[in-house]
Amino acid sequence: xxxxxxxxxxxxxxxxxxxxxxxxxxxxxxxxxxxxxxxxxxxxxxxxxxxxxxxxxxxxxxxxxxxxxxxxxxxxxxxxxxxxxxxxxxxxxxxxxxxxxxxxxxxxxxxxxxxxxxxxxxxxxxxxxxxxxxxxxxxxxxxxxxxxxxxxxxxxxxxxxxxxxxxxxxxxxxxxxxxxxxxxxxxxxxxxxxxxxxxxxxxxxxxxxxxxxxxxxxxxxxxxxxxxxxxxxxxxxxxxxxxxxxxxxxxxxxxxxxxxxxxxxxxxxxxxxxxxxxxxxxxxxxxxxxxxxxxxxxxxxxxxxxxxxxxxxxxxxxxxxxxxxxxxxxxxxxxxxxxxxxxxxxxxxxxxxxxxxxxxxxxxxxxxxxxxxxxxxxxxxxxxxxxxxxxxxxxxxxxxxxxxxxxxxxxxxxxxxxxxxxxxxxxxxxxxxxxxxxxxxxxxxxxxxxxxxxxxxxxxxxxxxxxxxxxxxxxxxxx
Ligand code: ADP
Ligand code: MG
Numbered sequence: 001x002x003x004x005x006x007x008x009x010x011x012x013x014x015x016x017x018x019x020x021x022x023x024x025x026x027x028x029x030x031x032x033x034x035x036x037x038x039x040x041x042x043x044x045x046x047x048x049x050x051x052x053x054x055x056x057x058x059x060x061x062x063x064x065x066x067x068x069x070x071x072x073x074x075x076x077x078x079x080x081x082x083x084x085x086x087x088x089x090x091x092x093x094x095x096x097x098x099x100x101x102x103x104x105x106x107x108x109x110x111x112x113x114x115x116x117x118x119x120x121x122x123x124x125x126x127x128x129x130x131x132x133x134x135x136x137x138x139x140x141x142x143x144x145x146x147x148x149x150x151x152x153x154x155x156x157x158x159x160x161x162x163x164x165x166x167x168x169x170x171x172x173x174x175x176x177x178x179x180x181x182x183x184x185x186x187x188x189x190x191x192x193x194x195x196x197x198x199x200x201x202x203x204x205x206x207x208x209x210x211x212x213x214x215x216x217x218x219x220x221x222x223x224x225x226x227x228x229x230x231x232x233x234x235x236x237x238x239x240x241x242x243x244x245x246x247x248x249x250x251x252x253x254x255x256x257x258x259x260x261x262x263x264x265x266x267x268x269x270x271x272x273x274x275x276x277x278x279x280x281x282x283x284x285x286x287x288x289x290x291x292x293x294x295x296x297x298x299x300x301x302x303x304x305x306x307x308x309x310x311x312x313x314x315x316x317x318x319x320x321x322x323x324x325x326x327x328x329x330x331x332x333x334x335x336x337x338x339x340x341x342x343x344x345x346x347x348x349x350x351x352x353x354x355x356x357x358x359x360x361x362x363x364x365x366x367x368x369x370x371x372x373x374x375x376x377x378x379x380x381x382x383x384x385x386x387x388x389x390x391x392x393x394x395x396x397x398x399x400x401x402x403x404x405x406x407x408x409x410x411x412x413x414x415x416x417x418x419x420x421x422x423x424x425x426x427x428x429x430x431x432x433x434x435x436x437x438x439x440x441x442x443x444x445x446x447x448x449x450x451x452x453x454x455x456x457x458x459x460x461x462x463x464x465x466x467x468x469x470x471x472x473x474x475x476x477x478x479x
Contacts (some may be wrong), residue, residue: 003190003226006197007156007220008148009109011163012174014119014143015059021095021118022050022266029174033034034133037430044088049265050078054276056140059172060100060116061271062282063142066166066289067111076268077116080251080258085132086120094143096260100271106166109151109159110147113235117141141170153215156201157208160184164289165312177207178324184211188218192224197222198455202246205239214239218246269335276456277386281289292319301325302332307339310347316357317342317350323362328369338369345383349390360389367398371408381407413465416449419457420465421446434470440464 017027023041031037032036041048064071075098080089093338099115121137123130144163152158164193167173169443177181184205189197192218203216205211222232237246262268271277288296295310301321310320349356365386372382388395395401402408410416423445425430436442442463449462 001192003197003219003223004149005190005194005215006148006199007150007190007215008187008199009144009146009150009159010187010201011144011154011160011169012183012185013144013175014136014181015056015140015142015173016171017053017055017140019053020138021053021056021116021226022138022249025138027139028135028162029179032133032136033045034131037135038137042088043134044090049141050093050263052266052269056116056142057100057269058282058285059140059170060114060142061277062286063166063171063172064104064114064277065282065286066170067104067106069101069111069114071271071277072098072271072434074075074268074270075100076099076465077266078260079263080117080260081399082253082258084120084177086137088121088137092134092262093121093263093266096255100356107155107162109155110149112145112147114142114144117143147358148189150241153212153219156186156215157212160211161208162290162395169287169289180206186215186218188213188215188222189232190219190222197226200232200246201236201252203236203238203249208229210239210241213244214246219245221266270454298360301335303336303339303341307336310343311400314347317347320346320362320365321355324369325367327362329367334369334373338365341365341369341372341382341386342368345386346390349387355392356390359392359394360386361464364389364395364398371399371402375458376409377402378409378455378459381409390452397434406456407455409454409455409458410453411461415459415471416453416457416462417465419449419452420462420469423452423466424469431470444468445470449473 014029017023020027020037023039026037041050061071075095075224077093078096080094080096081091083090094117097116099113100111101114103145104111104114119136119139119141121132121134123132133137148158150159164175164177167175169181173181178181186202187199188202189199193195200218200222202214205214211254218237225232232330234252236249236252238249240247244328268285275281293312294308297303297311298305311321321339324338324342325468328338346356368382368389371377372379377385381402385398385402385405388401388405389398427445427448431442431445434445445466446459446463449466450459452458453462
């Protein structure tokens with residue numbers, strides 16, 4: 001019998017607010033100069049008093065509604081006491097007994113709670129000393145805890161990805177993992193029975209890839225420990241990216257080690273008595289969520305799921321596609337063709353730094369798609385035309401431009417015949433080979449003809465003209 005893994009996640013996200021959680025210092029994750037966004041409150045000077053940031057509370061409550069959680073009626077903040085240089089007060093203000101949100105579910109994973117706390121300072125260790133930047137100290141931090149119900153690494157990553165999307169849709173956090181704006185901790189245990197095994201917590205997982213690898217590694221490590229007769233130790237482990245393995249950091253504290261107690265400097269909140277925190281008011285500020293967008297795109301446009309996933313992750317592309325899709329009025333084939341160009345080609349232009357959507361009007365793009373759909377332009381030239389349209393140079397008439405650039409598929413037989421004749425007379429050797437039975441030589445001649453037409457020749461017509469011309473010439477030479 002094999003061991004079954006059990007995983008529970010704890011995810012932190014730095015919230016987007018003008019000021020910090022309990023003071024007026026700026027909350028600016030991009031500030032490079034250390035220790036400028038600080039004040040006596042977040043530096044824990046004696047005699048200062050914290051004030052709750054309303055926007056941060058709203059972000060967490062909206063997240064709660066987005067995952068179908070229950071908003072607290074009563075809530076309070078607690079002091080989590082521990083001693084470390086990154087926490088100037090000697091305690092972190094967090095929530096213990098009364099989190100802002102309880103329960104909820106996302107992608108089939110049950111959520112235990114979502115609460116609000118403050119971030120710690122950033123410490124940097126250099127040789128025998130450490131440097132501390134307090135810009136981050138006191139920045140609002142959301143923590144979401146799941147039930148131990150996840151059974152594999154992929155599901156854990158999918159959950160975290162969806163949470164990241166929702167944070168971004170809500171405007172609650174940029175949730176960039178590389179920047180530490182979203183941090184995932186994975187708790188993992190394995191067992192052969194229904195009783196859970198001892199869990200190990202892995203911290204500092206700074207990308208989705210690392211979350212997956214660390215979980216897979218940890219499951220294997222625990223299996224090896226148990227099969228060789230050992231015992232899994234309850235501890236906190238880190239991830240060594242170089243060695244691609246987890247390593248022991250410290251024995252896990254119990255919650256009583258933190259001596260939690262309600263912060264006497266902060267008011268307790270009756271959420272239901274604060275109008276801005278009412279569900280009705282909060283719901284007004286919740287935009288269409290990723291799952292709703294997926295369903296709508298499926299229903300309205302019927303495009304491939306993998307395309308929908310591209311749009312769910314890229315708002316700019318989604319808005320562009322939406323206006324294109326609406327202009328193509330339920331023509332399923334053209335809509336999918338348009339989506340193919342957007343997800344295969346436009347996305348690449350974006351990544352190269354082109355301001356695609358700023359320069360190319362959806363109506364212009366629709367014209368190109370219609371031309372391609374009708375065979376008036378080759379796929380390659382359709383892309384070339386899109387590149388032109390996406391450039392800052394303003395193009396008024398798409399069709400005129402395509403024509404003057406020679407992008408239009410050349411279907412005029414007499415003009416194409418000129419090209420065919422020219423290619424045959426210029427490539428006597430290859431023509432001989434073809435006549436000698438070398439079929440592939442035709443491909444070469446076709447290639448030359450396409451080249452001579454500057455890629456605009458209709459390849460089907462060119463090929464049939466070539467064949468016709470080569471066989472009549474052959475008959476003539478036999479006479
Ligand atoms: P602690 O008191 O050690 O912080 P919690 O019960 O608060 O533990 O759970 C913390 C996280 O660990 C949660 O995400 C929870 O789902 C997860 N967890 C709890 N027990 C297990 C277990 N046996 N295996 C895996 N994850 C677990
Ligand atoms: Mg806990």
